[in-house]
Amino acid sequence: MEWYEALALLLGTIIFLMAIGMPVALAFLAANIIGAWVFMGGERGVAQLLNNGLGALTKYALVPIPLFLLMGEIFFHTGLGGRMFNAIDKLLGRLPGRLSYVTVLGGTAFSTLSGSSMGSTALLGSLMVPEMSRRGYQSHMSIGPILGTGGLAIIIPPSALAVLLATLAQIDVAALLIAGVVPGLILASFYIATIWLQTRMNPDAAPAYDVEPMSLGRKLGLLVTEVVPMVGVMVVIIVLMIRGFVTPSEAAAFGALGVLILAALFRCLTWESMRKSVVGALRVTLMAYLIVFGSATFSQLLAFSGASRGLVNWATSFDLAPLAMLGVMFAVLLLLGMFMEQISIMLLTVPIFFPLANTLGFDPIWFGLIMLLSLEISFTTPPFGLLLFVMKGVAPPGTTMREIYTSAFPFIGCSLLLVALLVAFPQLALWLPSL
Amino acid sequence: MIAVTRAYSALLYAMAVVAGATLVWLMVSVIVSVLMRNLGLQPFAWLFTSAEYGLLYMTMLGAPWLVREKGHVHIELVTAALPARLRRGLSRLVAAACVAVCVILTWKGADLFLTNIERGDYDVRAYYFPRWLLTIAFPLSFGLMAVEFARFVFGAELMHTGEAGIHE
Amino acid sequence: EDTLSAVHAFPETLIYTKSFLSFVDKVNAAGEGVVRIDVRGGPEAIGMFQQPDAVRDGIVDMVYTPGSFYAGVLPEKDALVASNLTAVETRENGGIALIDQVHQEKMGVKYLGWFDSGVCYNLWTRNEPTFDANGNLEVEGLKLRGNAVYNAFFTNYLGAQVIDLPTGEVYSALQRGVVDATGWTQIGLIDLKWNEFLNYRIEPCFFSTDLGVIINLDKWNSLSDESKKVLQDVAIQHEKDSVAALRAKRDEDFAALEAAGMKVVSLEGEAKANYLAAAREKTWERMKSVMAEQPGGTGNYDKLIELFYDLDAAK
Ligand code: NA
Numbered sequence: 001m002e003w004y005e006a007l008a009l010l011l012g013t014i015i016f017l018m019a020i021g022m023p024v025a026l027a028f029l030a031a032n033i034i035g036a037w038v039f040m041g042g043e044r045g046v047a048q049l050l051n052n053g054l055g056a057l058t059k060y061a062l063v064p065i066p067l068f069l070l071m072g073e074i075f076f077h078t079g080l081g082g083r084m085f086n087a088i089d090k091l092l093g094r095l096p097g098r099l100s101y102v103t104v105l106g107g108t109a110f111s112t113l114s115g116s117s118m119g120s121t122a123l124l125g126s127l128m129v130p131e132m133s134r135r136g137y138q139s140h141m142s143i144g145p146i147l148g149t150g151g152l153a154i155i156i157p158p159s160a161l162a163v164l165l166a167t168l169a170q171i172d173v174a175a176l177l178i179a180g181v182v183p184g185l186i187l188a189s190f191y192i193a194t195i196w197l198q199t200r201m202n203p204d205a206a207p208a209y210d211v212e213p214m215s216l217g218r219k220l221g222l223l224v225t226e227v228v229p230m231v232g233v234m235v236v237i238i239v240l241m242i243r244g245f246v247t248p249s250e251a252a253a254f255g256a257l258g259v260l261i262l263a264a265l266f267r268c269l270t271w272e273s274m275r276k277s278v279v280g281a282l283r284v285t286l287m288a289y290l291i292v293f294g295s296a297t298f299s300q301l302l303a304f305s306g307a308s309r310g311l312v313n314w315a316t317s318f319d320l321a322p323l324a325m326l327g328v329m330f331a332v333l334l335l336l337g338m339f340m341e342q343i344s345i346m347l348l349t350v351p352i353f354f355p356l357a358n359t360l361g362f363d364p365i366w367f368g369l370i371m372l373l374s375l376e377i378s379f380t381t382p383p384f385g386l387l388l389f390v391m392k393g394v395a396p397p398g399t400t401m402r403e404i405y406t407s408a409f410p411f412i413g414c415s416l417l418l419v420a421l422l423v424a425f426p427q428l429a430l431w432l433p434s435l
Numbered sequence: 436m437i438a439v440t441r442a443y444s445a446l447l448y449a450m451a452v453v454a455g456a457t458l459v460w461l462m463v464s465v466i467v468s469v470l471m472r473n474l475g476l477q478p479f480a481w482l483f484t485s486a487e488y489g490l491l492y493m494t495m496l497g498a499p500w501l502v503r504e505k506g507h508v509h510i511e512l513v514t515a516a517l518p519a520r521l522r523r524g525l526s527r528l529v530a531a532a533c534v535a536v537c538v539i540l541t542w543k544g545a546d547l548f549l550t551n552i553e554r555g556d557y558d559v560r561a562y563y564f565p566r567w568l569l570t571i572a573f574p575l576s577f578g579l580m581a582v583e584f585a586r587f588v589f590g591a592e593l594m595h596t597g598e599a600g601i602h603e
Numbered sequence: 604e605d606t607l608s609a610v611h612a613f614p615e616t617l618i619y620t621k622s623f624l625s626f627v628d629k630v631n632a633a634g635e636g637v638v639r640i641d642v643r644g645g646p647e648a649i650g651m652f653q654q655p656d657a658v659r660d661g662i663v664d665m666v667y668t669p670g671s672f673y674a675g676v677l678p679e680k681d682a683l684v685a686s687n688l689t690a691v692e693t694r695e696n697g698g699i700a701l702i703d704q705v706h707q708e709k710m711g712v713k714y715l716g717w718f719d720s721g722v723c724y725n726l727w728t729r730n731e732p733t734f735d736a737n738g739n740l741e742v743e744g745l746k747l748r749g750n751a752v753y754n755a756f757f758t759n760y761l762g763a764q765v766i767d768l769p770t771g772e773v774y775s776a777l778q779r780g781v782v783d784a785t786g787w788t789q790i791g792l793i794d795l796k797w798n799e800f801l802n803y804r805i806e807p808c809f810f811s812t813d814l815g816v817i818i819n820l821d822k823w824n825s826l827s828d829e830s831k832k833v834l835q836d837v838a839i840q841h842e843k844d845s846v847a848a849l850r851a852k853r854d855e856d857f858a859a860l861e862a863a864g865m866k867v868v869s870l871e872g873e874a875k876a877n878y879l880a881a882a883r884e885k886t887w888e889r890m891k892s893v894m895a896e897q898p899g900g901t902g903n904y905d906k907l908i909e910l911f912y913d914l915d916a917a918k
Pocket residue numbers: 111112113114115116152153154155156157158159
């Protein structure tokens with residue numbers, strides 16, 4: 001079978017099954033059964049598929065996600081979240097969309113703690129979305145910024161994905177990590193501008209209620225009693241991580257522990273809130289991990305059948321100008337990113353793209369950062385970006401997939417704008433590492 | 436019959452409870468191993484390994500319960516656009532396809548489990564762990580998922596709502 | 604023309620994978636019109652720990668992987684892990700033939716060749732290592748990263764506090780001081796960039812890499828005699844070539860590390876002998892105990908040790 005036939009068979013199956021409403025995880029499993037039957041020699045291929053799924057799921061790198069979810073759920077169900085957001089509402093006065101800004105700022109800060117966009121989206125989603133919709137924010141004002149900042153986690157150090165990319169591509173790890181700092185901050189500022197535009201264009205997007213004026217002393221009091229403790233938990237964990245007490249993967253467990261301790265101190269920890277938190281975290285984890293189970297094997301089938309390798313080789317076989325070639329590579333990454341898991345994409349494309357980038361005269365650090373950005377974008381690109389499903393899991397009942405898709409678009413636009421900026425001004429990425 | 440249904444439901448919820456307990460265990464195992472390391476003790480390697488295996492047990496044991504809860508995300512495009520009668524038909528057809536997928540995976544999962552026992556396969560990480568203890572989760576999980584999806588084929592309740600445009 | 608599908612355990616950019624790919628090129632050149640190897644990819648095509656089962660079940664015909672990835676089925680791989688010989692001598696003395704026979708019996712796969720042998724492991728540390736009055740390495744206070752391959756040695760003999768970390772997490776763990784020492788092969792440290800944090804290499808080196816090519820036995824038996832001959836001949840040649848190539852690469856890496864400030868400290872005399880003896884004996888103990896539980900028992904144990912370890916060379 002030619003690579004494009006294999007590609008058409010695998011992608012066609014998955015798109016068809018999802019379109020008729022098969023649960024996403026089951027659609028992956030069904031496509032895997034068909035793919036294993038065709039490419040792995042019949043029924044024994046299906047047993048191999050289960051083995052592969054087992055391998056993909058029992059990885060320590062996946063441990064933080066349920067724990068970040070647990071942290072967010074405890075925060076919400078114990079009422080700590082409500083208290084903190086009440087305080088922020090009062091402190092920020094009448095600024096429209098204030099919690100959306102808080103999301104971006106918090107998400108950017110949180111990116112320095114987390115190296116995983118799924119973990120980041122899980123935490124912010126479970127932390128912010130229920131509370132914001134309770135306060136009358138339209139869903140795109142909460143979902144959009146979270147999907148956006150989720151991706152910051154892999155650009156702003158620490159980032160496990162950046163370390164892996166640098167190792168595979170044999171480029172300077174520290175330089176790639178540092179190169180992400182300035183673009184990450186620029187991206188965060190684009191998000192802020194987007195929120196400002198959205199509240200200007202549609203004043204109903206965020207609740208506009210009056211806040212009673214408050215004395216500076218009362219504001220300070222609120223800040224210290226309601227905001228500082230929670231922010232303190234985050235700060236403590238970041239410090240523990242920098243001091244080498246915990247690795248980035250282990251930080252989530254201490255985050256959850258920190259919120260538990262906080263809830264106990266504030267006397268709002270009950271068995272009922274604990275049960276609800278575990279059930280909430282469990283629901284989203286199960287949904288996401290069965291998709292991981294299916295999609296990891298789907299990635300492997302795309303590679304094993306020669307479909308993705310064929311696509312990459314074909315796309316890079318044209319003799320184009322450097323900029324056009326960059327566009328082609330970017331498009332391939334986005335396309336693969338819609339269906340494949342990020343590490344598999346890197347394993348597959350790095351050996352082909354980096355030598356090519358080298359002959360085209362691209363700076364490898366700069367190119368590595370563009371690659372990370374494309375992976376980040378594809379993680380939130382409809383219809384299959386995994387973060388979208390995680391978001392669906394944490395969003396309040398009744399949130400439609402379309403609402404999630406349309407919320408994501410403006411923030412994907414920001415990332416694309418950043419890529420364009422990086423192409424025009426490579427120094428945005430390269431200046432900091434050169435110091 | 437009622438006794439069987441009850442016992443089945445009890446199993447389904449018991450599995451979900453184990454999945455929830457596993458999630459809590461993930462947190463405990465990480466915290467204990469970090470504390471041990473920083474106290475200058477050698478963390479038990481099984482803390483690390485049990486967290487990795489826990490991810491599999493959690494996902495597999497909880498998945499059938501999530502089918503009952505309609506928690507596995509799906510996209511309603513076609514089902515929302517169709518007239519009610521066709522939509523109901525398609526919804527039951529999709530559920531039937533899910534049953535087929537789960538039945539195949541139950542069958543091959545049981546195959547894999549028996550092969551692992553017969554060959555005496557081990558999963559080698561920090562310890563030599565009998566592989567069948569892991570793969571037994573597959574026939575159990577997909578078997579129960581098949582039953583749960585079958586309820587959407589034959590039962591009163593449908594998997595898809597199809598309400599008011601695109602909806603989940 | 605016979606065609607074999609193949610996958611490799613490690614990413615394409617790793618030195619060991621490049622070695623395997625050059626073997627494939629040699630087979631495809633020498634076997635033109637007779638036999639061809641069709642490489643389907645690395646861990647992105649089949650997960651690295653699932654590859655041994657995949658070749659056993661005939662999903663893929665050929666796999667290039669460390670024996671340690673299927674240690675549960677074939678504890679005899681520890682003979683290679685503990686070896687101080689290379690594929691060249693063990694091909695000559697019948698060691699590889701015995702390993703091939705065990706692979707066929709226990710796993711239903713043909714062991715075609717032991718590639719990239721002659722590379723051993725060192726301990727690498729951030730701070731200057733210290734020694735006790737008898738010249739033994741002091742491991743107290745070392746935050747040592749370990750894994751399943753060397754834990755028998757690190758834990759049971761050195762009594763070290765081993766921290767199990769996946770390879771991908773080691774860089775950031777070193778950066779933050781979660782670990783400050785690790786075992787690793789003589790080559791590859793620069794590729795992983797761990798040399799940014801590690802400053803000392805402790806000699807002597809111990810163990811050996813155990814990378815080999817295995818082929819599904821039914822597939823192997825279905826090949827024409829001509830194909831088998833091409834595969835086997837090229838494999839034996841590559842066993843030799845890869846030893847030489849990796850030795851050259853090791854010297855190159857060592858020189859580069861030294862130029863960048865890596866210091867070498869060595870155990871001496873009795874302490875050195877004890878260190879090496881522990882590395883091999885703890886590993887053999889593990890091999891024996893797992894073999895004892897399997898059909899066939901420990902029948903091959905003494906033979907394996909005789910063929911894969913040169914006691915005189917260790918003195
Ligand atoms: Na980060």
